[in-house]
Amino acid sequence: MKIDKIILTNFRQYYGENVINLMTTKEKNIVLLGGKTGYGKTNFLLSLVWCLYGEDIAKIDEGFKREIQKDGSYPKFLKSSLNWDIVREGKSKFSVEIFISDLELPETRENESGNNYKCRIKREFNINSPGDDTFDIKIDGIKNSMFQTLDDKINFVNDYLIPLEAAKFVFFDAEKIASWAELSTKEEGSVLNDALGKLLGLDVYEGLINDLNIYTDGLRKESATAQVRQTIITTEKGIELNIEKIEHLESEILINESDTAKIKSEIVKYEAFLVQYSNRSFNTSSLDELYKQRDELRKKEKDLENKFNELSEIIPFVLAAGKLEEVNEHIKLQDEESYLVEKQNELIEKNSEFIEKLFNNPPFPTDGDISFSKKIFYADKAKRIVEDVFGKIEKTNELEFEHDLSKSEKDLIVETFNHIQKQSKDIFEQTIDNFNRVKNDITEIEKVIKNIESDLEDEEIIEYTTNKKEAERKIEKLIEEKGSFQNQKENLKRENEKLNQSLQVLLKRISVSEQKKKKLDKANLYIRALEDFVSAQKKSKCSALEQTTFNEMNQLMHKLRDGSNGKFIAAIKAEALPNNDGLKISLFDSDGNITPKESLSMGEKQIYISSLVKAILSLAVQDFPIFIDTPLGRLDHEHINNFLLSYYPNLANQVVLMATNNEIPPSRFKLVRGFVANAYLLESSKNQTKIKQGYFQSYEN
Amino acid sequence: ELEKECRKNQVSFISVELLEIENSIENEN
Numbered sequence: 118m119k120i121d122k123i124i125l126t127n128f129r130q131y132y133g134e135n136v137i138n139l140m141t142t143k144e145k146n147i148v149l150l151g152g153k154t155g156y157g158k159t160n161f162l163l164s165l166v167w168c169l170y171g172e173d174i175a176k177i178d179e180g181f182k183r184e185i186q187k188d189g190s191y192p193k194f195l196k197s198s199l200n201w202d203i204v205r206e207g208k209s210k211f212s213v214e215i216f217i218s219d220l221e222l223p224e225t226r227e228n229e230s231g232n233n234y235k236c237r238i239k240r241e242f243n244i245n246s247p248g249d250d251t252f253d254i255k256i257d258g259i260k261n262s263m264f265q266t267l268d269d270k271i272n273f274v275n276d277y278l279i280p281l282e283a284a285k286f287v288f289f290d291a292e293k294i295a296s297w298a299e300l301s302t303k304e305e306g307s308v309l310n311d312a313l314g315k316l317l318g319l320d321v322y323e324g325l326i327n328d329l330n331i332y333t334d335g336l337r338k339e340s341a342t343a344q345v346r347q348t349i350i351t352t353e354k355g356i357e358l359n360i361e362k363i364e365h366l367e368s369e370i371l372i373n374e375s376d377t378a379k380i381k382s383e384i385v386k387y388e389a390f391l392v393q394y395s396n397r398s399f400n401t402s403s404l405d406e407l408y409k410q411r412d413e414l415r416k417k418e419k420d421l422e423n424k425f426n427e428l429s430e431i432i433p434f435v436l437a438a439g440k441l442e443e444v445n446e447h448i449k450l451q452d453e454e455s456y457l458v459e460k461q462n463e464l465i466e467k468n469s470e471f472i473e474k475l476f477n478n479p480p481f482p483t484d485g486d487i488s489f490s491k492k493i494f495y496a497d498k499a500k501r502i503v504e505d506v507f508g509k510i511e512k513t514n515e516l517e518f519e520h521d522l523s524k525s526e527k528d529l530i531v532e533t534f535n536h537i538q539k540q541s542k543d544i545f546e547q548t549i550d551n552f553n554r555v556k557n558d559i560t561e562i563e564k565v566i567k568n569i570e571s572d573l574e575d576e577e578i579i580e581y582t583t584n585k586k587e588a589e590r591k592i593e594k595l596i597e598e599k600g601s602f603q604n605q606k607e608n609l610k611r612e613n614e615k616l617n618q619s620l621q622v623l624l625k626r627i628s629v630s631e632q633k634k635k636k637l638d639k640a641n642l643y644i645r646a647l648e649d650f651v652s653a654q655k656k657s658k659c660s661a662l663e664q665t666t667f668n669e670m671n672q673l674m675h676k677l678r679d680g681s682n683g684k685f686i687a688a689i690k691a692e693a694l695p696n697n698d699g700l701k702i703s704l705f706d707s708d709g710n711i712t713p714k715e716s717l718s719m720g721e722k723q724i725y726i727s728s729l730v731k732a733i734l735s736l737a738v739q740d741f742p743i744f745i746d747t748p749l750g751r752l753d754h755e756h757i758n759n760f761l762l763s764y765y766p767n768l769a770n771q772v773v774l775m776a777t778n779n780e781i782p783p784s785r786f787k788l789v790r791g792f793v794a795n796a797y798l799l800e801s802s803k804n805q806t807k808i809k810q811g812y813f814q815s816y817e818n
Numbered sequence: 819e820l821e822k823e824c825r826k827n828q829v830s831f832i833s834v835e836l837l838e839i840e841n842s843i844e845n846e847n
Contacts, residue, residue, distance in 0.1 A: 199830075322820075325836055332839075639839050646827035646834065650820050 118278065119219045119771050120742045121235075125808075127200040127211040128167075129160045132805035137797055139742070141771045145794035148773045151781065153797030158775040159290075161799075162746050166288050167198075168213035168240045169274055170281055170814040171250055175371070177284045180293055180306075186378035195242045195250060202805060212241035221739075222256075234333060238274070279741055280315040286730055287741045291723060292750030294730070298722035300713040306699030309733075317658050318738030322651050329644045338636055340629040352620045359609045359616070366606045373599045380588050380595070387585035395578050404569050408560060414559045421552040428548060438537055444520070445534045448527050451519055468503050472496045543572050608685070646778040658736055659700070661693040666691075666702075666725075666731035673724050673759045686712055702729065723750050727760075731768055742771035749780045761785060778813045786812055 120139050139148050148632040152158045163184055166174050172191045188194040199211045214237060221232035235257040242250040254270050264270050274280075279287050285294075285308070297308055308527040314320040338349055476492050487495075522530075629637060667689045674686075687707040696702055704712040704725070717725060734741065748765065749757050761781075765772050766789075774781070781789070786796070798810040824831040833842050 321837055325834075602819040635843055636839050639842055642827045643827045643834060643836075643839075646820075646823045646829045649827070653819060653823070 118217055118221070118740060118742070120215055121218050122216040123165065123619070124212075124214040124216075125161070125164050125548075126213070127203045128164045128201065128213055129198055130157045130801070130804060130806040131160070131164070132200050132202055133808065135806075135808045137808050139771065139773060141794040143791055146770055146772055147765055147789065147792045147794065148771070149781065149786070149789075149793050149796040149812060150773060150775045150799065150808075151778060151796065152775065152806075153801075154777055156799040156801045158746055158799065161775065162288055162290075162744055163424060164213045165215065166284060168215050168238060169279060170284065171240060171252060173271075173281055176281060176287070180290065182374075186375055187382070189379035189382070190375045196244055198242070199244050200805075208640065209245040210241060210243045212239060214239040217278065219740075220256075220277065236278075238278075248542075269507060275315075282315045283741065284736070286316065286733055286743075287440045288744045290518045290746040290750075291727065292747040294726050295719060295722040295750065297726050297729075298717060302701050304696075306701060309700040311703070316733060316737045316739075317654075319651055319654055319658075322647050322654075326644055326647050326651070329640055329647070333637055333640045333644075334624055336633050336640075337627045337629060340633060341627045344743070345455075345623065345627060349397075349623060351618065352616055356613050356616050356620070359613045363606055363609050363613075366602050366609070367681070370599060370602050370606075373595055373602065377592060377599075380591050384585060384588045384592070387581050387588065391578070392583070395575075395582075403578045404566070407566050407569070408501045411559065411562045411566065412560065414555055418555045418559065421548060421555060425548050425552065428544065439539065441530070441534050444530060447516070448520060448522070448530065449606075450516060451525075454516060464507060466502065468500055471503075472499055475499070530683050607728075655693045659693055661736055662691045662700075662702075662729075663689045665735055666728045669728035669731050669764075670724060672763055673728065673756065674721065691728050720752050720756060723752060723764045724756065727764065733765070734769060740770050742773065743769045744773045744775070747780070748774040748776055757785070758788065765789075783813055 119141070119450065122139060123137050125135045125137075127133065137150070141148060150161065161183070163174075166177060166181060170177065175185045175191075185191055185194045188197045198210065203211070216233075217236045217238070219232060220234040220236055222234050225231050237255045239253045240250050241253075252267065252270055254264055254273060264273065275282075297305065300308060314323065338346065341349060472495075476487065476496075520527075667686075670686065670689075685703050688705040690703045690705065692701045693699075693701075704714060706712050714722065714725065734743070745765075749760060752760060757780075764776065786793075796810075798809050798811050798813065799806050800809050801807075820834065821831045824834055830842050830845070
């Protein structure tokens with residue numbers, strides 16, 4: 118299928134009727150839509166998904182869900198989507214129309230099967246008509262009676278146009294989808310889950326397996342006794358009731374998320390007001406905290422004051438520290454000298470005692486007395502020998518005077534000197550610094566307290582602060598409520614699993630007639646053939662996905678192509694997760710180790726995801742037109758050229774790129790011109806955007 | 819591929835191409 122033309126009428130900044138022709142050819146498959154930031158490229162993408170899916174936009178992916186949540190709810194999104202100038206002119210409708218060609222349809226009573234049907238779909242909203250938007254589908258040559266209900270139309274879009282599950286691969290922002298590379302296995306599985314179903318065309322086979330299972334269950338039920346049948350009916354009702362409850366909870370969760378988003382945007386407004394007009398950026402609950410802080414600082418101030426007073430007692434000594442040191446030194450020398458004198462006297466005394474005892478104490482020599490002159494001679498000699506042997510003690514210092522101090526007085530001076538040495542002037546300075554800092558802190562905090570107290574007297578500030586607190590309380594409650602909903606949902610799912618198991622056991626026990634047994638056996642063969650087929654297809658699709666993704670990455674990424682930095686991605690492995698939970702994709706380096714996707718740069722992530730998207734689309738059983746916002750996202754100059762010359766020209770039969778003049782300036786446009794079927798420029802004046810044929814003429818315009 | 823799986827499981831490929839049970843049983847008889 119292809120989209121030939123789109124008409125936007127009064128949608129958001131698109132004033133009046135805006136027609137854009139998207140016809141492409143085999144050689145020229147690209148349509149380029151240039152627009153500066155804020156001119157409406159993203160809203161152009163939004164208009165298409167709104168036209169196709171209406172309220173179900175939120176189910177496409179988180180990005181589109183946020184677009185709805187920005188306005189609070191779907192009805193508000195609709196109301197805010199009417200062009201603001203049109204509102205002033207008294208008009209009340211906006212619409213989006215998509216004209217489709219090359220549409221493939223199966224044979225019905227109304228038509229032959231074929232792949233060149235044309236159809237037009239239109240979604241319109243009138244803000245003066247309460248209720249939903251109107252959704253209309255017209256197929257050339259087929260009566261409108263085909264679509265009797267809204268569900269018929271939704272099914273038609275999902276089965277023959279672009280399935281909702283595939284929309285994330287068809288309408289996307291190339292920069293934002295790079296974040297898929299950061300998803301957990303479970304999240305990645307669910308994002309890629311649709312790739313194995315709708316997109317690869319296996320959903321029809323799985324649908325038939327499901328219908329065949331319903332058929333075999335039906336055969337058994339027909340043969341059940343009245344009592345067993347009653348049990349089956351009760352169990353099935355239980356399952357149905359649980360499914361209803363789960364659906365109800367899911368819609369409650371959606372409402373909860375929408376309410377949360379709305380309240381969060383209110384909080385942002387309150388905060389903006391308070392930042393602008395309030396003297397503070399605190400909330401009232403922090404006032405008590407500030408009082409507490411002030412009390413603590415005052416206590417600290419008092420402590421420092423006491424410490425300073427203690428220190429100030431020794432200030433005179435500090436000032437006289439030099440003199441005190443001199444006295445201390447003098448006392449030390451004086452003590453040394455008196456010690457030496459004492460030692461000298463002791464030695465002289467002992468020598469005299471020795472001489473005295475030598476000459477005057479018995480026994481005496483038998484040959485007569487020693488003469489006095491000899492005694493003098495030997496006494497002098499002994500004195501000299503003692504001096505030689507024990508060393509002569511000499512005074513080293515000549516002190517001019519001596520302090521006449523008692524021992525306790527000397528001790529006091531030494532102690533005072535040591536104390537001053539320890540409590541050096543650094544401590545004084547530090548204490549004074551701390552004291553000043555605490556004083557400043559007290560002044561600051563008192564200023565803030567004063568502002569808060571004055572705010573507390575400002576009624577508007579009080580109102581906004583109260584509203585903000587109330588909104589924060591609501592958010593907490595909503596988060597709690599959402600958690601409770603999710604728990605209930607999980608419990609119901611588990612309960613249904615058990616009920617289904619017991620139902621299967623019950624059905625298997627029923628004995629059936631010979632004729633029904635034949636049918637059961639035959640139906641089971643059909644089921645087995647289809648299950649084998651689906652399982653083999655999933656395996657082969659996985660291996661094709663691995664190969665195609667890897668080849669594409671090799672094409673696009675220089676690092677892989679020229680082998681520099683080693684082979685940091687040498688292989689890709691895609692595995693189907695159990696329980697139909699989608700795909701798990703792993704990257705391996707040349708040593709066979711897993712390369713974590715989060716280790717890739719933003720540009721590399723974009724290349725990896727773009728390669729994966731292309732691989733998925735190449736395996737799809739339908740040809741989709743592809744719409745890409747920010748097509749060159751985080752890429753550098755050389756990779757941009759690869760994308761423009763090799764990736765986009767081969768991505769699909771119809772590729773619509775929405776770029777800024779920074780991404781695809783005129784110089785790059787020349788590069789890609791050979792592939793471009795049509796180029797348009799979004800022009801904006803007075804907040805109104807119009808679509809004009811042509812492209813940026815220069816970097817500036 | 820589907821035809822291959824049908825052959826393997828002795829199921830009529832045309833019948834599956836549902837994408838019938840009584841007819842299939844009758845044809846066997």
